[in-house]
Amino acid sequence: QVQLVESGGGLVQAGDSLRLSCALSGRSFNSVAVGWFRQAPGKEREFVAAISWSSGNTYYAGSGKGRFTISRDNAKNTVDLLMNNLKPEDTAVYFCAAQDLEIVHGSPAFLEVRSRDLKEYGYWGQGTQVTVSS
Helix, strand or coil, X not given: CEEEEEECCEEEECCCCEEEEEEEEECCCCCEXXXXXXXXXXXXXXXXXXXXCCCCCEEECCCCCCCEEEXXXXXXXXXXXXXXXXXXXXXXXXXXXXXXXXXXXXXXXXXXXXXXXXXXXXXXXCCEEEXXXX
């Protein structure tokens, strides 16, 4: 089992920055990938970014490329999402989630197509609200 708790959401103005943090606890994370997703009112939950815990490799959705940065801190067991130049359309509840990676040739296989698919994630946090005013 992996437990996840998000923090760092809030109300900001357009153009501001915000750092979300996801604290992980439970078993070893060596074969885990952590993703950030968001869900705006009336819309489906969508992929934002993901990172492999062991390799640090990352994937991003097009909406966040160049503005969002996902990173992990192995010592603190956290995965952060730094969001710069926020826009009103970034307003949503942000969730972090974890997926178990398949071991291929002795290493966790972090595949882009699976990183973007919320059905691949078996562990979810409760979410944190981000509101960007214009």
